[in-house]
Amino acid sequence: MSKEVDHERIAKAVKEILAAIGEDPDRDGLLDTPKRVARYFAEVCGGLQEEPAEHLNKTFEVDHDEIIIVRDITFYSICEHHLVPFFGRAHVGYLPEANGRITGLSKLARLVDGYAKRPQVQERLTSQIADAIEDKLSPRGVAVVLEAQHMCMSMRGIKKPGSETVTSSMRGLFRENASSRQEVLQLILQGGR
Numbered sequence: 001m002s003k004e005v006d007h008e009r010i011a012k013a014v015k016e017i018l019a020a021i022g023e024d025p026d027r028d029g030l031l032d033t034p035k036r037v038a039r040y041f042a043e044v045c046g047g048l049q050e051e052p053a054e055h056l057n058k059t060f061e062v063d064h065d066e067i068i069i070v071r072d073i074t075f076y077s078i079c080e081h082h083l084v085p086f087f088g089r090a091h092v093g094y095l096p097e098a099n100g101r102i103t104g105l106s107k108l109a110r111l112v113d114g115y116a117k118r119p120q121v122q123e124r125l126t127s128q129i130a131d132a133i134e135d136k137l138s139p140r141g142v143a144v145v146l147e148a149q150h151m152c153m154s155m156r157g158i159k160k161p162g163s164e165t166v167t168s169s170m171r172g173l174f175r176e177n178a179s180s181r182q183e184v185l186q187l188i189l190q191g192g193r
């Protein structure tokens with residue numbers, strides 16, 4: 001577990017950045033900005049203060065040994081290269097162990113949020129979600145797909161708004177068995193649309 005977010009330190013750095021870009025950090029509109037930005041970072045990087053996998057500690061038994069998917073979990077993260085947002089939808093599915101344990105649906109969304117709220121790359125975010133489900137629930141298969149837009153590719157740099165990056169992490173049966181993978185991907189990407 002990381003230590004507390006140091007608001008004072010962030011505020012000092014933000015004041016420096018404002019001065020460095022040629023702004024006057026002491027003008028009225030910017031006076032409270034360093035503190036606001038500190039609160040903003042504490043919020044969007046709040047996932048560093050928790051162990052997201054622990055959301056899956058609470059499980060229960062239900063007689064269901066078919067695929068469970070939560071689709072279109074909205075997430076916001078910041079890319080670790082530019083500290084600029086990337087955001088999109090996460091689709092999380094797993095095939096429970098026969099007579100195994102399942103988790104509350106909201107916990108899958110909490111898991112996504114916990115790993116998204118920290119400096120990330122989309123690939124790591126995807127695999128951390130899959131690894132946590134594999135570790136905590138020991139399911140027969142895990143499938144995680146993320147579709148995201150990176151603002152570092154739209155508002156700056158190469159400037160390609162609208163491009164989407166799709167990443168996936170497959171574990172267990174969904175990795176090993178092509179028809180199982182196809183089934184889960186079909187449910188994730190096309191089902192209901």
Ligand SMILES: Nc1nc2c(ncn2[C@@H]2O[C@H](COP(=O)(O)OP(=O)(O)OP(=O)(O)O)[C@@H](O)[C@H]2O)c(=O)[nH]1
Pocket residue numbers: 079080081120121122123150152153157158
């Ligand atoms: N694989 C991956 N790359 C990312 C992600 N977020 C940002 N990037 C990329 O990280 C790279 C950093 O490249 P650098 O050449 O070090 O930085 P840069 O000069 O700012 O690169 P440009 O974005 O091309 O202007 C860029 O290609 C970004 O598109 C991510 O989640 N996954």
Ligand SMILES: [Zn+2]
Pocket residue numbers: 079080081082083084150152153
């Ligand atoms: Zn970036």
